[in-house]
Amino acid sequence: MSEFILEMRHITKEFSGVKALDDVNLKVKKGEIHALCGENGAGKSTLMNILSGVYPHGTYTGEIYYQGEACKFSDIRESEQQGIVIIHQELALSPYLSIAENVFVGNEVTGMKGVIDWTETRRRAQEVLAKVGLQGEDISQPVNSLGVGKQQLIELAKAMEKNVSLLILDEPTAALNDEESMHLLEIMLQLKKQGITCILISHKLNEISYVADSITVIRDGKSIETLEKESTEFTEDHIIKGMVGRELTNRYPKRESKIGDTVLEIKDWNVFHPEDANRKVISGVNFKVRAGEVIGFAGLMGAGRTELAMSIFGHSYGQKISGDILLHGKKVEIKTVKDAIHNKIAYVSEDRKSYGLVLIDDIKHNMSMAALKEHFARKGIINQNKEILEAEKYKKLTNIKANSIEQNVASLSGGNQQKVVLAKWIQTHPDVLILDEPTRGIDVGAKYEIYCVINDLAKQGKAIIVISSEMPEIIGTCDRAYVISEGHIAGEIQKDELTQENIMKSIISHGGKRSNGQ
Amino acid sequence: MDSKRINIKIKEYGMVIALIVIFLIFFILSGGKNATPMNINNLVMQNGYIVVLAVGMLLCVLTGNVDLGVGSTVAVTGAVSAILILDYDLPIPIAILAAILVGLAVGIFEGAFISLLGIPPFIVTLATMLIGRGLTYVALQAQTKGPLPNSYNAIGAGYLPTITIQIGGFAFDLICFLVALAATVLLILSEYKSYKRKLKYGFAVNPLWQTGIKLAVFIGIIWFFMYRLAVYRGIPIVLVIMAALIGIYHFITSKMVSGRQIYALGGNEKAARLSGINTKKVYFWVYTNMGLLCGVAGIILSARNGSATPKAGDGFEMDAIAACYIGGAATAGGIGTIIGAVVGALVMGILNNGMSLIGWSTDIQKVVKGLVLLGAVTFDLVSKRKK
Numbered sequence: 001m002s003e004f005i006l007e008m009r010h011i012t013k014e015f016s017g018v019k020a021l022d023d024v025n026l027k028v029k030k031g032e033i034h035a036l037c038g039e040n041g042a043g044k045s046t047l048m049n050i051l052s053g054v055y056p057h058g059t060y061t062g063e064i065y066y067q068g069e070a071c072k073f074s075d076i077r078e079s080e081q082q083g084i085v086i087i088h089q090e091l092a093l094s095p096y097l098s099i100a101e102n103v104f105v106g107n108e109v110t111g112m113k114g115v116i117d118w119t120e121t122r123r124r125a126q127e128v129l130a131k132v133g134l135q136g137e138d139i140s141q142p143v144n145s146l147g148v149g150k151q152q153l154i155e156l157a158k159a160m161e162k163n164v165s166l167l168i169l170d171e172p173t174a175a176l177n178d179e180e181s182m183h184l185l186e187i188m189l190q191l192k193k194q195g196i197t198c199i200l201i202s203h204k205l206n207e208i209s210y211v212a213d214s215i216t217v218i219r220d221g222k223s224i225e226t227l228e229k230e231s232t233e234f235t236e237d238h239i240i241k242g243m244v245g246r247e248l249t250n251r252y253p254k255r256e257s258k259i260g261d262t263v264l265e266i267k268d269w270n271v272f273h274p275e276d277a278n279r280k281v282i283s284g285v286n287f288k289v290r291a292g293e294v295i296g297f298a299g300l301m302g303a304g305r306t307e308l309a310m311s312i313f314g315h316s317y318g319q320k321i322s323g324d325i326l327l328h329g330k331k332v333e334i335k336t337v338k339d340a341i342h343n344k345i346a347y348v349s350e351d352r353k354s355y356g357l358v359l360i361d362d363i364k365h366n367m368s369m370a371a372l373k374e375h376f377a378r379k380g381i382i383n384q385n386k387e388i389l390e391a392e393k394y395k396k397l398t399n400i401k402a403n404s405i406e407q408n409v410a411s412l413s414g415g416n417q418q419k420v421v422l423a424k425w426i427q428t429h430p431d432v433l434i435l436d437e438p439t440r441g442i443d444v445g446a447k448y449e450i451y452c453v454i455n456d457l458a459k460q461g462k463a464i465i466v467i468s469s470e471m472p473e474i475i476g477t478c479d480r481a482y483v484i485s486e487g488h489i490a491g492e493i494q495k496d497e498l499t500q501e502n503i504m505k506s507i508i509s510h511g512g513k514r515s516n517g518q
Numbered sequence: 519m520d521s522k523r524i525n526i527k528i529k530e531y532g533m534v535i536a537l538i539v540i541f542l543i544f545f546i547l548s549g550g551k552n553a554t555p556m557n558i559n560n561l562v563m564q565n566g567y568i569v570v571l572a573v574g575m576l577l578c579v580l581t582g583n584v585d586l587g588v589g590s591t592v593a594v595t596g597a598v599s600a601i602l603i604l605d606y607d608l609p610i611p612i613a614i615l616a617a618i619l620v621g622l623a624v625g626i627f628e629g630a631f632i633s634l635l636g637i638p639p640f641i642v643t644l645a646t647m648l649i650g651r652g653l654t655y656v657a658l659q660a661q662t663k664g665p666l667p668n669s670y671n672a673i674g675a676g677y678l679p680t681i682t683i684q685i686g687g688f689a690f691d692l693i694c695f696l697v698a699l700a701a702t703v704l705l706i707l708s709e710y711k712s713y714k715r716k717l718k719y720g721f722a723v724n725p726l727w728q729t730g731i732k733l734a735v736f737i738g739i740i741w742f743f744m745y746r747l748a749v750y751r752g753i754p755i756v757l758v759i760m761a762a763l764i765g766i767y768h769f770i771t772s773k774m775v776s777g778r779q780i781y782a783l784g785g786n787e788k789a790a791r792l793s794g795i796n797t798k799k800v801y802f803w804v805y806t807n808m809g810l811l812c813g814v815a816g817i818i819l820s821a822r823n824g825s826a827t828p829k830a831g832d833g834f835e836m837d838a839i840a841a842c843y844i845g846g847a848a849t850a851g852g853i854g855t856i857i858g859a860v861v862g863a864l865v866m867g868i869l870n871n872g873m874s875l876i877g878w879s880t881d882i883q884k885v886v887k888g889l890v891l892l893g894a895v896t897f898d899l900v901s902k903r904k905k
Contacts, residue, residue: 338794349792354788358852365781369790373775
């Protein structure tokens with residue numbers, strides 16, 4: 001009847017008086033991949049939660065037409081019965097259950113009276129796994145033995161088993177490396193051929209322009225525009241402009257590098273896996289970073305970058321660690337996080353919620369957490385006035401959007417949370433700052449602000465290491481980069497030769513060397 | 519915005535209000551019996567050891583765990599001091615010191631298993647509970663050991679020296695009057711200081727009338743309380759011990775690095791570790807401290823009873839844990855205050871006392887206490903969820 005499988009009209013949703021969505025319109029054509037773009041907090045997830053029935057009919061205003069019929073879902077089950085399945089950013093798998101069991105969780109293949117038919121379960125699991133490119137996986141192994149990339153595909157298989165006709169993917173590649181992301185995107189294109197309509201929420205514009213047929217941009221709870229692939233405005237710059245409401249001519253602020261003496265040097269660093277004493281995770285790594293310099297650790301996910309950083313940061317990862325740490329040319333012993341902080345090394349984790357913040361506590365306590373003993377206390381008694389003053393100072397400096405420094409960090413957006421973690425480590429007055437995926441999962445505007453903070457720190461003469469899976473980020477922010485592959489330094493690339501091609505070449509040639517050697 | 523803030527403040531004092539309401543209900547039900555000088559005195563004496571234990575338990579709860587061995591440790595330490603005094607004729611100070619050291623040793627034992635070997639606290643303290651109770655029976659040969667000398671019993675049942683004065687035919691203790699006066703001045707001063715500090719940093723301040731009401735209520739409670747004690751026999755020694763411990767631990771948890779480390783660990787252990795906090799050390803000291811306070815409570819309890827019994831302290835761990843949760847502590851850890859735990863302990867104490875006065879059986883008392891615990895935590899969580 002209509003070319004649109006889904007029409008959401010004039011959707012308005014308020015949370016205690018604040019409009020999260022304001023007259024949003026979304027039209028999705030049958031069989032297309034439709035991307036939903038917008039900064040964090042723009043309202044993308046809220047819109048999808050309304051569609052899938054997480055926010056039941058009646059808690060919002062506006063109409064939803066799905067396959068020509070008006071929909072009034074009161075919970076997720078109802079929307080799933082209609083073939084609308086949402087895969088959330090945080091994976092909803094049960095880690096100790098097998099692949100087959102996970103595929104059919106909540107949707108079990110049963111014989112009579114609710115008894116599970118295991119033979120049929122296994123047969124159908126194998127069948128559906130083949131569809132998502134996981135043929136040959138042992139379906140009885142627990143899902144936690146798989147990597148994140150494959151787990152994401154299990155989620156996809158799970159959705160397929162629910163007879164999906166409209167699939168919603170919320171940031172599906174956020175935790176995947178380039179290779180895994182590519183694989184997932186290919187699978188999406190295959191699903192499209194099978195007639196499944198997809199809504200893709202993503203920050204990664206290159207992925208969107210690769211798979212999407214049309215894009216709807218949402219900003220501050222309003223739908224700004226919908227672009228078709230054929231249109232001349234379907235460009236990254238135009239999309240970004242729509243998302244942030246201003247022209248971001250340069251996504252990476254410029255920096256005048258003033259590079260000084262070597263601050264940190266690592267010599268012949270070796271680390272073994274914490275649970276397997278025979279598995280070498282990092283081997284023979286040498287690198288150095290100088291004052292005022294920003295260096296990058298590029299590489300695929302699982303290459304050992306985080307493991308390298310954490311093992312240097314007070315042996316926070318691994319066992320049987322050997323090698324030398326030289327600070328300002330002098331050899332130092334750093335065996336605990338306390339030693340590391342004392343020696344002015346800071347590490348900002350890639351996972352701010354699990355490793356960076358106490359979510360139930362406020363901004364000021366989170367900010368002083370790492371520096372409490374050395375900078376905020378005398379004889380164990382906290383100088384609470386200083387704590388307040390410093391927190392106010394860094395709130396202003398890093399432009400954190402919050403009512404006050406007494407606000408809980410759980411209620412902040414991802415970008416603001418990241419700024420709190422950054423401020424927490426700046427307060428320890430480090431000489432060396434290791435930033436692990438400093439802009440993961442945060443929006444374009446907040447990213448820019450974080451790059452500005454990085455530049456500012458470099459200007460102050462701090463030595464900075466940026467670990468990132470996004471190659472443009474490494475290229476845009478770093479003076480020099482090390483490419484890490486399978487626990488080795490695969491190459492060192494100077495600023496003028498820092499391109500995506502060179503990084504990839506370095507990874508591939510290293511991998512080739514390794515497999516030839518074996 | 520504003521109404522939200524006021525709500526938060528009301529919630530903060532919700533339990534204090536509940537405390538007053540419960541007291542008033544029993545005042546009516548018992549025909550005023552629960553406000554007599556003797557009963558106010560009893561309230562302090564009966565709840566002293568629970569307050570002491572709740573203070574220590576709060577630290578365990580802040581880490582997201584509990585200590586189930588508390589009741590047994592209280593029994594063990596009480597038994598040790600009674601045996602040393604009665605069977606070995608050792609001087610009282612030595613017996614007290616020994617009891618505290620035994621409590622400390624139990625704490626170190628628990629702390630070592632929890633922090634060095636990484637055994638879950640629930641298991642370690644459950645084991646302590648069984649071992650401690652068994653050892654108490656063995657040491658006391660399953661019999662009550664008493665009577666303990668009066669000079670020992672004074673710790674649990676004695677009073678500070680009094681200076682009685684007469685005003686208009688009333689005889690009362692000058693010391694109580696001075697303490698109440700000092701407490702009033704301190705309260706007003708600290709409120710004024712925090713008010714000024716908030717203004718200085720541009721934080722939200724509560725309207726003056728609210729602060730006024732709050733101060734008036736607290737000061738009213740203090741004067742009522744001290745007046746009742748003054749016309750009875752003065753300030754119980756237990757109250758001095760309680761007040762000192764509450765003061766010390768309130769300071770540690772709110773103003774010291776070591777306190778903040780417990781909150782950080784309870785809020786997010788991994789983040790705490792990556793922020794340079796030695797989480798093993800924190801666990802060790804939290805449980806060692808709990809053992810130490812069990813020693814103090816064991817002495818107070820045996821002194822109040824004038825004897826040590828193998829069943830002493832039975833179920834105290836549950837009272838202390840309940841006090842923390844009623845006082846607003848979170849089961850997942852990271853949230854809770856010393857003052858909250860003390861208020862929680864007092865709520866339980868006033869309930870117990872009031873129900874005894876109106877002649878309800880201990881069976882019914884348990885039912886009521888259970889319902890109050892469930893109700894308080896449900897109210898807390900549901901009201902949080904609404905926000």
